[in-house]
Amino acid sequence: MLVSRAVVFGFLAVVAIEGASSLSLVARLSQSSNLTTASAEVLVVGGEEVELGEVPYMVSLQDVRWTPTQPRHYCGGAIYDASTVITAAHCVSSFTKDYFGMEVVAGEHQRSVTEGNEQVMEVKDIILHPGYNTQTYENDIAIIKLTKNLNFNEYVQPIGLPPEGKTLEGECMVAGWGPKTEGGEDMDVPYKASVPIWSNDDCANTLETVFYVTEHMVCAGYEEGGIGACESDSGSPLTCYSNAKPFLGGVVSWQFGCSRPFRPTVYTNMVYFSQWLIEQVSI
16 A cells, blocks of 8 residues: 655654555655645645635634544534534545544634634534545535534625536635645645636646646646745635635645645536535535
8 A cells, every 4th residue: 555644734644545556646746745745734825814704614623533632623614504514525535434533613713812703613514525535535515514503694604506507717815724835834824816717728738747637627837936835724715706706625635745836726616516515515
């Protein structure tokens, strides 16, 4: 069995990759470009600080298995409704049989203090997309069902899905906690950055030598690099806009390093998963 290791907020996240008979996709990526894979987390480089309550639909997924008194943020997510959170499948795949040790924190802002707006929720169920592939990160999307409803207020709010027939284009916003530079220190408060959407053809052509970009993915970032996602916070929301109204355009899936030139961050494209999400939530 081939194993890929990635540093996640100061500890190692170990992801088992099946198919040792041939060099796996993740192994090729790691060898060629030091990929920050979906087994790692992704955050914001070159952005600006998020104001309190500015991104009320963003949540922190926290692991308390090893440090019960000191929850460790390890991924992000987005609130869909009072009892449903959307995130990347790789963020929660290790919890699908036992939800103990995982918390969802809405209203989080400054991680080092309790500000009084936090709502710490336990997990009732996790639904991975049935087509999620651990080697290619195809269909890297999951639903977290909470044991009780969130209380909506100015710091905790849901975000809608892409409007029907919408194509992601222009600029969208990525936000999350973590280093502003590759290999830097995690940030105490979340940062945000506006990033341009790439066409799938351009992204696929740029990354084709080492990775496969499908229509279920969307790429965003600057050709010159320097602004966008970094280590920490996979699963965080890509916020796009329609008539100035925000909607969830994607969730952070994988990337190379931290906002390197010609290495855009790749997101799960919610345009292709809205119907699946609606069907699952209605069950």
